[in-house]
Amino acid sequence: MSSDKTLKFPPGFLWGTATSPTQVEGHIENEWSNFTAQDGSNCRIACDHYHRYPEDIAWMQKLGTNAYRFGIEWSRLQSAPFAPLNQTELARYVDLLDRLRAAGITPMVVLHHFSNPPWINATGGWTNAATIPAFVDFVRQLVAALKERVYLWNTFNEPDTYACVAYLLGGFPPQLKWQLGKFRRVIAHMARAHVLASRVIRREGVMAGRKPEVGIAKNWTFFHAHKKFSPWDRATAYGCHYTFNKFVLDAFLGGWRRRASTFIGLNYYGRVRFHHFRAMIPASGASVKTLNDFGFVCDDMVERYPDGLEKILHYLRQKFRLPIFITEHGSASTDENFRANDLGQNLTALHHAIQAGVDVRGFFYWSLLDNFEWQFGYTKKFGLLAVDFSDEKLPRTPKPLAETYSKICQFNTLNKQ
Ligand code: FCB
Numbered sequence: 001m002s003s004d005k006t007l008k009f010p011p012g013f014l015w016g017t018a019t020s021p022t023q024v025e026g027h028i029e030n031e032w033s034n035f036t037a038q039d040g041s042n043c044r045i046a047c048d049h050y051h052r053y054p055e056d057i058a059w060m061q062k063l064g065t066n067a068y069r070f071g072i073e074w075s076r077l078q079s080a081p082f083a084p085l086n087q088t089e090l091a092r093y094v095d096l097l098d099r100l101r102a103a104g105i106t107p108m109v110v111l112h113h114f115s116n117p118p119w120i121n122a123t124g125g126w127t128n129a130a131t132i133p134a135f136v137d138f139v140r141q142l143v144a145a146l147k148e149r150v151y152l153w154n155t156f157n158e159p160d161t162y163a164c165v166a167y168l169l170g171g172f173p174p175q176l177k178w179q180l181g182k183f184r185r186v187i188a189h190m191a192r193a194h195v196l197a198s199r200v201i202r203r204e205g206v207m208a209g210r211k212p213e214v215g216i217a218k219n220w221t222f223f224h225a226h227k228k229f230s231p232w233d234r235a236t237a238y239g240c241h242y243t244f245n246k247f248v249l250d251a252f253l254g255g256w257r258r259r260a261s262t263f264i265g266l267n268y269y270g271r272v273r274f275h276h277f278r279a280m281i282p283a284s285g286a287s288v289k290t291l292n293d294f295g296f297v298c299d300d301m302v303e304r305y306p307d308g309l310e311k312i313l314h315y316l317r318q319k320f321r322l323p324i325f326i327t328e329h330g331s332a333s334t335d336e337n338f339r340a341n342d343l344g345q346n347l348t349a350l351h352h353a354i355q356a357g358v359d360v361r362g363f364f365y366w367s368l369l370d371n372f373e374w375q376f377g378y379t380k381k382f383g384l385l386a387v388d389f390s391d392e393k394l395p396r397t398p399k400p401l402a403e404t405y406s407k408i409c410q411f412n413t414l415n416k417q
Helices: 049-063 087-102 131-146 159-167 180-204 231-253 255-260 288-293 306-320 336-355 400-411
Strands: 006-008 014-018 067-071 106-112 152-157 213-225 264-275 324-329 360-366 385-387 396-398 413-415
Touching (some): 014 106, 087 106, 106 131, 159 213, 180 213, 213 231, 213 306, 231 264, 306 336, 336 413
Parallel strands (some): 213 264
Antiparallel strands (some): 385 396
């Protein structure tokens, strides 16, 4: 699969980009509409992908990608529990899918990405079990409408991150802190909804000649102790690993529940090390100087740990024996050399795992565009394309990394570093 200079990926490998509705679309009515991020910004216009998706699809085509992972925003489609889908908004998503097909780009549709309709939030969101049947009804109607156009369904994006940042850390709406009971309830309800939604998708979503595929996207972060022998560092790291990795994987994929998924989506960024109960990463406010002094390599969010990608892929394969998509990987930095290195190292780790027999079917770069990075606003630059948010036309400009990624996608090959 490779030569001295190049690493070749399997034939038919999906090379894509990823976005989410709240972060790119704009003109949305959900819990984020009135949320003010740390930089004073909001998501009301975001990248205006809502209107500019034809242009963005043209960019994807220019990049040479053959897949796109994006969310369908529940709040646009239903105004009340069990209401029929809004036909105008549905037509927009159908048009987007048709344009993707015309561009030779395979869609992966995400059904929940950190946002809910206002009427779901008003009744307690995912802490309320009544959200489960409402969500399944949304999925049933959507699958009936889109089954000819979509076969890759990603039910929940990072339930672990959502439940943690919304109910433990206070960063996402409803901005609650240390509500461990609510955290667990949200995960349990989402896991139940995943099983039920999967049944609907696999029974009713058969597209001409193609079986639907269903999975969640799990964020996998390695949690390590900064000082191996410090009981506090170790306890914090283990507590996080247990709560966000083990408990969440068990809830969605443990025992008989594994049968509700035909693939695993893995979102992988890196590692968090703990010192005196503090997460030593830029996203938690640790100073870049301190991190550099310790020799940690970080983007503007977390510590990079490319070797970890290979490890987690082997672990998931051995534990679940399901095909895997890397549903998100990317870095936030204004240093494009750093980003190119980071991508090269992570794709090398991915290639090693594939060579060793892990069945990985695709890779989605986070993100196509610089966008609204939740509580951090527009300060984190994850895009392959820069967006000038000071210009009301929101022009897109490819960054150097876009060209690097484009070559990888077009040749299905990574040049060895
Ligand atoms: C993931 C989220 C995505 C984006 C990236 C940077 O955790 O799924 O929306 O915020 O991180």
